[in-house]
Amino acid sequence: xxxxxxxxxxxxxxxxxxxxxxxxxxxxxxxxxxxxxxxxxxxxxxxxxxxxxxxxxxxxxxxxxxxxxxxxxxxxxxxxxxxxxxxxxxxxxxxxxxxxxxxxxxxxxxxxxxxxxxxxxxxxxxxxxxxxxxxxxxxxxxxxxxxxxxxxxxxxxxxxxxxxxxxxxxxxxxxxxxxxxxxxxxxxxxxxxxxxxxxxxxxxxxxxxxxxxxxxxxxxxxxxxxxxxxxxxxxxxxxxxxxxxxxxxxxxxxxxxxxxxxxxxxxxxxxxxxxxxxxxxxxxxxxxxxxxxxxxxxxxxxxxxxxxxxxxxxxxxxxxxxxxxxxxxxxxxxxxxxxxxxxxxxxxxxxxxxxxxxxxxxxxxxxxxxxxxxxxxxxxxxxxxxxxxxxxxxxxxxxxxxxxxxxxxxxxxxxxxxxxxxxxxxxxxxxxxxxxxxxxxxxxxxxxxxxxxxxxxxxxxxxxxxxxxxxxxxxxxxxxxxxxxxxx
RNA sequence: GGCCCCGUCGUCUAGUCUGGCCUAGGACACCAGGUUUUCAUCCUGGCGACAGGGGUUCGAAUCCCCUCGGGGUCACCA
Numbered sequence: 306x307x308x309x310x311x312x313x314x315x316x317x318x319x320x321x322x323x324x325x326x327x328x329x330x331x332x333x334x335x336x337x338x339x340x341x342x343x344x345x346x347x348x349x350x351x352x353x354x355x356x357x358x359x360x361x362x363x364x365x366x367x368x369x370x371x372x373x374x375x376x377x378x379x380x381x382x383x384x385x386x387x388x389x390x391x392x393x394x395x396x397x398x399x400x401x402x403x404x405x406x407x408x409x410x411x412x413x414x415x416x417x418x419x420x421x422x423x424x425x426x427x428x429x430x431x432x433x434x435x436x437x438x439x440x441x442x443x444x445x446x447x448x449x450x451x452x453x454x455x456x457x458x459x460x461x462x463x464x465x466x467x468x469x470x471x472x473x474x475x476x477x478x479x480x481x482x483x484x485x486x487x488x489x490x491x492x493x494x495x496x497x498x499x500x501x502x503x504x505x506x507x508x509x510x511x512x513x514x515x516x517x518x519x520x521x522x523x524x525x526x527x528x529x530x531x532x533x534x535x536x537x538x539x540x541x542x543x544x545x546x547x548x549x550x551x552x553x554x555x556x557x558x559x560x561x562x563x564x565x566x567x568x569x570x571x572x573x574x575x576x577x578x579x580x581x582x583x584x585x586x587x588x589x590x591x592x593x594x595x596x597x598x599x600x601x602x603x604x605x606x607x608x609x610x611x612x613x614x615x616x617x618x619x620x621x622x623x624x625x626x627x628x629x630x631x632x633x634x635x636x637x638x639x640x641x642x643x644x645x646x647x648x649x650x651x652x653x654x655x656x657x658x659x660x661x662x663x664x665x666x667x668x669x670x671x672x673x674x675x676x677x678x679x680x681x682x683x684x685x686x687x688x689x690x691x692x693x694x695x696x697x698x699x700x701x702x703x704x705x706x707x708x709x710x711x712x713x714x715x716x717x718x719x720x721x722x723x724x725x726x727x728x729x730x731x732x733x734x735x736x737x738x739x740x741x742x743x744x745x746x747x748x749x750x751x752x753x754x755x756x757x758x759x760x761x762x763x764x765x766x767x768x769x770x771x772x773x774x775x776x777x778x779x780x781x782x783x784x785x786x787x788x789x790x791x792x793x
Numbered sequence: 794g795g796c797c798c799c800g801u802c803g804u805c806u807a808g809u810c811u812g813g814c815c816u817a818g819g820a821c822a823c824c825a826g827g828u829u830u831u832c833a834u835c836c837u838g839g840c841g842a843c844a845g846g847g848g849u850u851c852g853a854a855u856c857c858c859c860u861c862g863g864g865g866u867c868a869c870c871a
Contacts, residue, residue: 317871352870417869433795434867459869476798485796493869500871524797524866545798554863585805592807593819612806614799615864622805622821675833705831735830753830765832
């Protein structure tokens with residue numbers, strides 16, 4: 306058990322699930338699942354002010370929805386708990402004490418005013434801003450005396466001279482000069498430990514063997530590696546995943562559009578499509594195949610194949626992929642997925658749709674190939690819910706209808722002919738109508754374009770005769786009658 | 794600016810470790826044509842990249858160096 310591979314994700318419960326977190330979670334999950342390892346969820350709630358219970362629940366619920374199951378976590382426990390960092394504070398204090406005793410850490414009495422002065426001076430002199438190590442060599446008697454007298458202090462890590470290197474499975478080995486590393490704060494004046502400190506404590510205590518995370522953490526890594534050494538623990542193996550980028554090649558942020566998992570879930574992207582697309586953010590199956598399932602991902606995923614360069618998040622391709630999955634869904638399944646969106650737009654009551662489920666299934670079958678995400682259905686079928694004399698004519702549809710001089714007469718004649726020539730079969734109805742047109746010496750569009758406009762108000766769409774069946778004879782005739790007037 | 798990472802079509806990528814099979818493959822987007830009552834789907838075709846410069850080599854997208862470019866990070870946030 307202690308030899309087995311253990312990975313984790315450690316989100317801070319300060320908001321919704323960002324796509325980057327979802328991707329990191331997916332890669333960690335797949336890495337564990339493909340190698341008989343364990344996947345751990347730990348909540349990084351060290352920022353007391355920003356962490357919320359709601360966010361915590363949202364993260365857990367969102368990851369569950371994705372289908373990424375973890376073996377240990379705050380809500381299901383495990384042998385290495387607790388899994389909420391704030392609940393591990395005693396252990397953190399204990400480790401700080403040890404580090405102070407072994408001389409790896411020291412108390413810093415500098416005020417925030419002094420620190421900002423130092424920083425400003427350094428910036429003015431064009432130097433890299435960092436702590437000037439003012440308190441680093443303070444005699445311990447003096448430090449103890451100041452602590453005893455109640456002076457506020459933070460605890461800093463004493464960075465030793467030399468170099469720090471670590472193994473990164475994505476970018477080979479990375480080396481830093483220790484002289485470039487700041488004596489960073491491990492414990493704030495408030496007594497709360499900082500992220501860089503607790504993440505190491507917890508990963509070490511939880512026997513985490515591989516740390517897969519976003520590249521923004523790359524420069525934190527030497528600090529952490531040094532801390533592992535000070536703690537006398539082997540550092541895990543790292544893997545820094547390429548960043549998800551927005552249009553401007555900068556880290557994907559709110560202004561790039563939807564960046565939360567829930568944005569896509571709420572827009573009706575099929576779950577499998579979201580997962581599949583996340584797989585492609587920094588990894589490719591074979592360079593040929595874009596559509597593949599999670600089992601395939603788990604089977605083939607390897608950190609050695611993760612790309613190094615950040616990748617712009619391609620919203621167009623995401624939408625295309627969503628369509629690939631949506632089109633494969635069985636009508637019955639798709640109907641269930643679309644239902645909340647149709648109801649949400651106020652087109653029909655759920656009870657109403659359930660009462661004529663077969664009818665709804667026919668709508669689904671008809672519109673399926675024209676939508677890529679569930680939320681696109683309502684707009685496509687809104688005409689079905691409209692009043693017969695108030696169907697909204699889109700400009701493009703009306704323009705197409707008005708191209709035909711005889712439109713009103715054609716519709717009027719068709720209106721008279723239709724009741725006598727109704728068929729239960731849409732294709733028979735179509736054939737009969739075409740024959741009628743041939744007889745009159747008219748081309749197909751001369752009737753079909755005005756007719757489509759009258760029936761749906763849309764410039765394009767499914768087979769007209771299927772639509773007539775969906776509307777029923779009375780509504781069909783009503784709409785044609787209305788069309789004669791409105792298109793006159 | 795310092796440090797670190799990265800650099801193949803507009804975008805995502807395969808190929809790079811183990812030089813030759815690469816006149817660089819696939820996908821999205823875009824354009825054109827075909828099918829269709831329209832739209833969509835589908836099919837066919839097109840456009841389109843090894844950042845630049847030096848080496849090493851019989852041979853380099855692949856190895857080395859430099860330049861340029863992009864990003865990340867420089868908090869008592871995570």
